[in-house]
Amino acid sequence: MLPHWRPRRGIYDVLKRGFLPLKVARYTRVMTPIDLLIKAHSVLQFDDSKDSAKPVPHTEHNWALGIRDRHIVALGPANEVAAAHQATATLELPHHLLMPGLINAQSHALGMIDRGSNGLYDVFAGPLGAIDNAAATLADEEIMAAAQLAFTEMLLAGTTTCADMSLHTQWVAKAAEASGIHAQISVPVNDDNNAWTQGAQQALDQALAMHDTYARHPRIGIAIGLPDLAKIDHATLAKVATYALELNLGVQVLLHQSSAHVLAIEQRHGCNGIQLLERVGLLGPNLQAVHMNALDDDDIALLHHHRVALVRCHHPFENQMRRWDWLSPEQPLALGTGGYGLNYYADLFSGIEKHGSSGIYPATLGGAQVMGLDENIGSLAPGKLADVIALDLRILDARIHAETALVDLPNLLTRGRANQAVTHVWVAGNARVSNRQIQV
Numbered sequence: 001m002l003p004h005w006r007p008r009r010g011i012y013d014v015l016k017r018g019f020l021p022l023k024v025a026r027y028t029r030v031m032t033p034i035d036l037l038i039k040a041h042s043v044l045q046f047d048d049s050k051d052s053a054k055p056v057p058h059t060e061h062n063w064a065l066g067i068r069d070r071h072i073v074a075l076g077p078a079n080e081v082a083a084a085h086q087a088t089a090t091l092e093l094p095h096h097l098l099m100p101g102l103i104n105a106q107s108h109a110l111g112m113i114d115r116g117s118n119g120l121y122d123v124f125a126g127p128l129g130a131i132d133n134a135a136a137t138l139a140d141e142e143i144m145a146a147a148q149l150a151f152t153e154m155l156l157a158g159t160t161t162c163a164d165m166s167l168h169t170q171w172v173a174k175a176a177e178a179s180g181i182h183a184q185i186s187v188p189v190n191d192d193n194n195a196w197t198q199g200a201q202q203a204l205d206q207a208l209a210m211h212d213t214y215a216r217h218p219r220i221g222i223a224i225g226l227p228d229l230a231k232i233d234h235a236t237l238a239k240v241a242t243y244a245l246e247l248n249l250g251v252q253v254l255l256h257q258s259s260a261h262v263l264a265i266e267q268r269h270g271c272n273g274i275q276l277l278e279r280v281g282l283l284g285p286n287l288q289a290v291h292m293n294a295l296d297d298d299d300i301a302l303l304h305h306h307r308v309a310l311v312r313c314h315h316p317f318e319n320q321m322r323r324w325d326w327l328s329p330e331q332p333l334a335l336g337t338g339g340y341g342l343n344y345y346a347d348l349f350s351g352i353e354k355h356g357s358s359g360i361y362p363a364t365l366g367g368a369q370v371m372g373l374d375e376n377i378g379s380l381a382p383g384k385l386a387d388v389i390a391l392d393l394r395i396l397d398a399r400i401h402a403e404t405a406l407v408d409l410p411n412l413l414t415r416g417r418a419n420q421a422v423t424h425v426w427v428a429g430n431a432r433v434s435n436r437q438i439q440v
Contacts, residue, residue, distance in 0.1 A: 032073070034066040035429070037087035039078045041393060041400070042409055044099035046365060046379055053329050057360045057410040065098055067386045070218075070428040075382055093424075095394050095401075097409055099360075100379050101160025101387035101425065102348040103367030105311040106252070106290045106336025109150035109175065110135060110143065110166040135168060136195035143168050147175035150346065152438055155181055157347045157419040160387040160427045161367070161377060163252060163288065163311075163336070165225040167196040173210065173220055180432045182387065184371055185210070186225030186252045189240065190232045200236045204243070211247060219428065223250035223288075229273045230264035237280045244282070250372065252288040252311075253277065254338075258321070259294045274299045278306070285309055288370055290338060293321035300326045307331065309370040312362070313338045314354050334367035335359065349418040357410040390424035 043063040046055035064081040066074030074081045113134045135143055147166065154162055161182035166172045169187045176183035187207035189200050197203040204224070211222040224240050226232065244251050255273045256262055265273045277283040283306045290311040292303070303310070309332040312324065327333065335351040352359035368378025377387045393400040396412040412418070425433035432439055 031086040032084060034068040034073055034085045034087050035089065036067040037064055037074075037082060037085060037090045038067070038093060038098065038388075038390070039064045039082070039090065040093045040096050040098045040390065042097045043075070043380060044097060044360075044410065046361065054333075054358065054361045055365065057357060059097065059409045063098075065380065065386075065388065067388075067426070067429045070385055070430075072380060072382050072384055072386045072388075075380060091424075093390055095392060096390045096423065097393055098380065098388055098390055099413075100364040100377070101389050101427065102158045102363050103334065103371070103378065104154060104159045104162040104337055104346055104348050105288065105334035105367045105370055106313055106338035107150070107154070107162050107164045107346050108166050108338055109147040109162075109164050109172050110168065112146040112150040113138070113143075140168075140171055144171040144175045144178075147172045148179050151176055151179035151181045151183070154346050154348075155179065155425050155427075155432050156422065156436070156438065157349065158389045158391070158422040158425065159346065159348055160389065160425060160432075161371070161373070162346070163223070163250075163371060165227060165252060165254075165338070167194060169196075169206070170210065173214065173222075177217070177220055180219070180427050180430060182219045182377065182427060184221045184223050184250060184252075185214075186223040186250070188225040188227045189236065190226070190228050192231055200232055204236065204239060207249075208243065208247075211249060221250070223252055226251065226253040228254065228261075228264075229276060230261070230268050234269065234276075234280065237276070237282070241281045244286070250286065250288060251282060252290060253282075254291055255289045256294045256299065257291040262294050272299070274302050278302060283308060285332065286372070288334075290336060293318065295322055295326070304328055304331065310334070311336045311338075311370060312351075314351050332366065332370050333362045334370035335363045347419045349413065352418070353414050353416060356414050357408075360410055360413060386426050386429040388424075388426045389422055391418060391421040392423050393421070395421040 042059040042061050044057055044059050047058050048055035062078050064078035065072060066081055066085050074085055163184040163186060164172060165186040165188055169185050173185045187210060189203040191200050193199060197206060207224050214220045214222050243249055262272050269276050285307045287308055288311055289308050291313060292310055311334045313336040335348060337346040337348060348363050352363050365374060365378035368374040376385050395417060397407055399407055423436050
């Protein structure tokens with residue numbers, strides 16, 4: 001924000017009487033008040049000047065960021081921002097990189113319940129069925145505590161927004177609310193009877209009820225989750241499409257995880273999952289399609305035609321599936337951690353490492369685009385919510401001490417240990433992690 005100027009009262013009075021020429025008028029600066037000024041070694045930005053390509057991350061040295069209420073209100077060279085703003089508090093981070101909070105576009109918080117289990121489960125389908133029996137033995141408060149621990153681990157590793165698909169979503173939503181994270185809670189809808197719901201219709205009713213409950217919540221949004229298209233009938237999918245359109249609900253689907261899942265859907269519906277979603281009107285940019293490993297050329301053509309938003313989750317068996325070189329630059333892409341089934345540690349930096357520096361965009365602004373939140377989060381810019389993380393660069397490269405050393409900072413985030421370098425986390429301007437300690 002540009003500083004305001006006004007002439008000092010005494011000089012102005014003299015000018016009115018005509019005793020001094022106008023050119024000697026003196027001015028005083030009116031500084032804009034802000035809550036917090038963060039001065040950092042560097043700030044990560046995106047360069048979107050290249051045509052038909054994803055924006056490329058770069059860093060600006062010796063910048064500062066100003067926060068007021070819940071938003072970023074100032075960003076630029078530290079001396080300019082400091083001169084134009086009166087900060088209630090100032091944080092000096094001379095060895096830190098500021099970057100947007102990470103966006104985990106697919107997680108399973110209640111996988112925490114089965115951490116360390118030796119039980120067999122389907123890593124592609126996620127832990128929804130695997131944890132059901134374990135969750136049934138827990139009190140509601142224990143389920144909430146497990147989910148809150150999962151969200152706390154995400155915050156400590158730099159994730160400020162997640163899209164979670166777990167059972168017992170009313171308690172998962174409460175856990176997200178208590179932890180302070182931004183969350184899309186995807187209510188799973190299928191035919192299964194479990195400890196949470198009895199069949200698809202009851203699950204769909206729960207989703208609508210939770211939508212009404214959180215309709216005005218500043219950090220929690222409700223979506224419909226489709227964990228297994230082989231376990232949902234055509235009529236229910238048509239209802240999902242109708243509700244998604246009328247209520248502007250997000251829909252997240254675990255899709256084409258493996259050849260076995262594609263075959264199971266074909267046996268029930270007579271077509272594969274991508275074709276099924278096109279028939280009911282769900283295939284489009286508002287759909288969040290997770291996994292997408294077992295694809296043929298016709299599938300890829302449909303994904304391109306409908307500009308389906310994709311969520312890639314790296315997992316141990318991805319080298320057995322089709323390579324992702326079919327992805328077009330125009331296709332919305334986010335990263336998630338759901339590919340490890342129970343995903344014991346939801347560390348999104350591990351996904352960035354597998355992509356190289358090109359993984360920074362889908363883990364931040366690309367994730368926001370997939371979730372329909374890119375006007376509010378995903379990058380550091382005035383007017384957006386202050387979802388910010390700070391990483392101690394000394395943990396990533398000792399040369400940060402040498403002012404003359406040329407260090408590729410975005411590349412540092414892909415070499416490991418980036419999750420250990422996170423020292424501060426702000427979600428909508430509120431400090432959630434400070435000096436590696438969770439703030440209550």
